[in-house]
Amino acid sequence: HCRTSKTEERPRMALLAYFLVMYHHSAAHNGGHAHSGSLSSGGGSTLLGYIGIDTIIEQMRKKTMKTGFDFNIMVVGHSGLGKSTLVNTLFKSQVSRRSAGWARDEKIPKTIEIKAVSHVLEEGGVKMKLTVVDTPGFGDQINNDNCWEPISKYINEQYEKFLKEEVNITRKKRIPDTRVHCCLYFISPTGHSLRQLDVEFMKRLSHSVNIIPVIAKSDTMTIEERQEFKQRVRKELEMGGIEFYPQKEFDEDMEDKSDNDKIREAMPFAVVGSDKEYQVNGKRVLGRKTAWGIVEVENPNHCEFALLRDFLIRSHLQDLKEVTHNIHYETYRAKRLNENGGLHPISTNDTQESNL
Ligand SMILES: Nc1nc2c(ncn2[C@@H]2O[C@H](COP(=O)(O)OP(=O)(O)OP(=O)(O)O)[C@@H](O)[C@H]2O)c(=O)[nH]1
Ligand SMILES: [Mg+2]
Numbered sequence: 001h002c003r004t005s006k007t008e009e010r011p012r013m014a015l016l017a018y019f020l021v022m023y024h025h026s027a028a029h030n031g032g033h034a035h036s037g038s039l040s041s042g043g044g045s046t047l048l049g050y051i052g053i054d055t056i057i058e059q060m061r062k063k064t065m066k067t068g069f070d071f072n073i074m075v076v077g078h079s080g081l082g083k084s085t086l087v088n089t090l091f092k093s094q095v096s097r098r099s100a101g102w103a104r105d106e107k108i109p110k111t112i113e114i115k116a117v118s119h120v121l122e123e124g125g126v127k128m129k130l131t132v133v134d135t136p137g138f139g140d141q142i143n144n145d146n147c148w149e150p151i152s153k154y155i156n157e158q159y160e161k162f163l164k165e166e167v168n169i170t171r172k173k174r175i176p177d178t179r180v181h182c183c184l185y186f187i188s189p190t191g192h193s194l195r196q197l198d199v200e201f202m203k204r205l206s207h208s209v210n211i212i213p214v215i216a217k218s219d220t221m222t223i224e225e226r227q228e229f230k231q232r233v234r235k236e237l238e239m240g241g242i243e244f245y246p247q248k249e250f251d252e253d254m255e256d257k258s259d260n261d262k263i264r265e266a267m268p269f270a271v272v273g274s275d276k277e278y279q280v281n282g283k284r285v286l287g288r289k290t291a292w293g294i295v296e297v298e299n300p301n302h303c304e305f306a307l308l309r310d311f312l313i314r315s316h317l318q319d320l321k322e323v324t325h326n327i328h329y330e331t332y333r334a335k336r337l338n339e340n341g342g343l344h345p346i347s348t349n350d351t352q353e354s355n356l
Pocket of ligand 2: 083134137
């Protein structure tokens with residue numbers, strides 16, 4: 001029954017289309033008032049009902065391709081856990097073996113200051129400015145109290161910069177985003193408990209930045225040790241009340257929750273870093289050469305680096321940015337605007353004045 005009524009409608013639609021063409025034709029001759037959109041927009045029966053809301057996706061895609069976007073990752077943890085190495089691994093695996101400018105073979109020096117390295121990566125016409133903020137490892141000093149302070153300061157400075165741009169009378173069309181979208185926290189592969197400092201750092205910073213804990217140098221553990229240690233760390237984080245990304249409270253719906261539950265159960269990712277390339281089965285791979293073989297960084301059977309990268313870039317990049325903007329930055333902003341009318345820059349003069 002249904003089918004016949006549709007076929008009956010078809011000649012009518014054809015007639016209507018014919019009239020529209022004629023109208024468009026004559027309108028074009030008379031100075032053209034007809035919108036060509038009304039003709040080309042709908043196919044068949046939706047000719048008059050189609051508004052074109054779905055084209056917004058295409059419009060957004062075009063805009064994003066034109067402007068590109070920023071994504072900023074920070075690495076933090078004890079000295080010597082391979083943070084700087086992982087920064088290089090991320091870039092190399094991302095920039096991939098496509099570009100030739102990576103032949104440097106020097107040893108990575110110890111990091112002594114907070115340093116941001118950026119590269120513009122382009123894929124499928126979309127540009128991403130990936131910035132990785134490398135930090136000096138802590139735990140070297142005799143007194144390690146407050147070693148999170150410079151890191152916390154850096155994170156807040158980026159929020160402050162963004163806030164200043166936002167409250168300017170003449171705002172930039174697009175504010176450059178240097179805010180840290182995620183902080184990879186390196187856990188030492190001890191096989192024992194988390195260190196006091198690890199707990200302290202994550203506790204303090206988890207409300208101002210997305211923390212993603214990772215187990216460093218996981219090639220130093222056996223498969224069983226790794227599984228056990230991961231479980232233990234998860235338990236300790238839970239007992240310590242430490243919220244890491246993706247935070248349960250920000251799951252948006254059931255689908256989100258079930259996806260993120262799987263990820264939370266697989267965390268902290270056990271990673272291996274390297275910026276050296278080796279030939280394995282005729283392919284060049286990033287790896288670590290040992291006396292008993294090559295640990296391939298991007299091989300999911302060897303470690304979870306690829307999982308981490310896919311999680312950061314392929315599945316949660318947009319969400320990391322949104323949580324940073326809507327939750328962490330918002331918290332900072334509200335706090336700043338509540339202080340002394342808010343918009344004055346933090347300066348040393350303020351404290352002197354208030355002492356008078
Ligand atoms: N076994 C193993 N060694 C690693 C790994 N990643 C880095 N290393 C080695 O660990 C040493 C320290 O690496 P870095 O990347 O300089 O460590 P870092 O965390 O940046 O150190 P600081 O700058 O002092 O904080 C180097 O000799 C690296 O080759 C890894 O995944 N596994
Ligand atoms: Mg370093």
